[in-house]
Amino acid sequence: MLDIKPTTTLGVIIGNRDFFPDKLVAEARKDLITFLKQVNIHPIMLGEVDSKLGGVETFAEAQKCAALFRRHMDEIEGVLVVLPNFGDEKGVAETLKLAGLNVPVLIQAYPDELNKLDVVNRRDAWCGKISVCNNLYQYGIKYSLTTKHVTALSDEVFKKDLLDFVSVCKVVRGLRKVRIGAVGARPTAFNTVRYSEKLLQRNGISVTTIDLSEILGNANKLTANDQSVKDKLEKIHAYTSTGKTPSEKLVQIAKLDVVLAEFVEANALDCTAIQCWTSLQQNYGCNVCTSMSMMSENMLPSACEVDVTGTLTMYAMQLASGSPSALVDWNNNYADDDTKCVLFHCGNWAKSFLPDITMSTAPILGTTVGTENTYGALDGRTPAMPLTYGRISTDDFNGTIKAYIGEGELTNDALKTFGNRAVAQINDLQGLMKYVCRNGFEHHVVMNASKTAGILKEAMENYLGWETYLHE
Known part of the structure; x- marks a missing residue:
């Protein structure tokens, strides 16, 4: 068997x-081990001999579990609390307090069966869950709830709850230590992508900057004969059709890619968020x-126009879904359909969004820098x-990080046009646009091919403390 x-x-x-x-605890432990193995989750838990049946009730048992x-x-990315019976609320709360993990916590409670409400079989976990949550609230410990107040491990609804919780854990863990590279200065015409580096740092988000001239200078030191450039050219050809792109432009693109990859790795x-126009075209030529x-x-999400909080959003959605994200413009209405709009950008979306991907030029940008410089x-x-x-987005005036999702x-x-493009259909789109405009959000938005808004809201609002609007 594969490991x-x-x-x-x-x-x-x-x-x-x-x-x-006691048998309820023993049965739950056995079922839990089997279930977690099925969903590919590795549990860190007390052994059956470490405490009474491996459960947590007394302060001494809480100390043992916390030490573990x-x-x-x-x-440990998160904690799952399982209540096969009423449980001891202080035991759970003390364990989390003493452990000091500061990770998401999910509370599960077993349902009772109507024909097993006798002394030998009754659980009362419905009531016990309320007590556990009350204590965690008193202790200031954040926690997540299941869709149903009580739910069996075998319930498909709980399985989804748990897998969503795992994604919440990944978002929280990732955003608390994310490292972003800002390449170059934002385009002077784009005040919209201003952000507060200090607010980000206060939330554990680090930004490493580099002048675009350093990137271009290092790229110009490379030649078509360098093995690193040859390797990048091979990867580019494997990634996309290059269309009518001249060979010398492909070499330029490959050299730039080598240097960017070195910056990321170092x-x-x-x-990353990159100054993608106009200095690049005017001083380098692609x-x-x-x-x-x-x-x-x-x-490794990468956003245009040095949109640092844009690439942060891309990374958050990637963590939630396990799939690539793309930074797009809220760009055009779609005829007279008030529920639809056009999403657009010059051409840097991940291949996952572009089954017909091909390398081309940027016609709009080309009107000012020359189309030949936009390959x-x-x-x-x-x-x-x-x-x-x-x-x-960072809200400097209120000293907070805020977000909207849907x-x-x-x-x-x-849709007959050029570049990277899509048509989106969104409930109450007009109301959403009012919210975006009223609250000073950027014209950039991030898209991800998933249904993970609930995961993102739970992670950002409940655990990170960011004001998060969920559009429905």
Whole structure:
């Protein structure tokens, strides 16, 4: 049998209360181990001999469990609390307090069966869950709830709850330590992408800057004969059709890609935001869109116009869904349909959004810098797929980070234009646009082919403390 590496490690607390049947704890532990193995989650939990049946009730047991969690602090992404009976609320709360993990917590409680409400079989976990949550609230410990107040491990609804919780854990863990690379200065015409680096840093988000001239200078030192450039050319040809792009432009694009990759690796960056116009075209002679698309496709999100909070949003959505994101413009109305709009950008979306991807030029930008200097932009239409959209922004006036998120659909409606393009259908789109405008959000929005708005709201609002509007 293949040894599949667990994708997530969770601390597990099995609550217990002594005047409820011990067999319920033993049965739950057995079922839980089997269930977590099925969903590829590695549990960190007390052994059956470490406490009474491996449960947590007394302060001494809480101390043991907390010590176990602390030994695995670097591994544990979240904690699952399981209540096969009423449980001891203080035992659960003290464990989390003593462990000091500061990770998301999910509370599950078993349902009773109507024909088993006798002393030997009754659980009372419905009531016990309320008590546990009350204590966590008193202790100031954040926690998540299941869709149903009580739910069996075998319930498909709980399985989805748990997998969504795992995604919440990944978003929280990732955003608390994300490292962003800002390449160059924002285009002077784009005040919209201003942001507060200090507010980001206060939230654990680090920004590493580099002048665009350093990137271009290092790229110009490379030649077509360098092996690193040859390797990049090979990857570019494997990634996209290059259309009518001249060979010398492909070499330029490859050289730029080599230097950007070195910058990312040297600084252990998770994502980047790049000054993509007009200095790049005027002083180097190509677009960086292909490189940005390849990075985003390879789960290293890259945003245009030094939109740092834009790439932060891309990274958040990637963590929630496990798939690439794209930065887009809220760009055009779609005829007279008030529920639809056109999403657009010059050409740097991840390949996952562009089944008909091909390298081209950027016609709009070309009107000012010369079309011959814009090779490297990508052309392609995004077909119908699920849509999660949203935006994280820093609000300097209120000293906070804020966000809006929602879900919709990308459609196959006819759209005759160039660049990277899509048609989105969103409930109460006009109301959403009012919210975006009234609250001073940017014209950039991020899209992801998923339905993960609930995950993002739980992670950002409940655990990170960011004001988050969910559009429905």
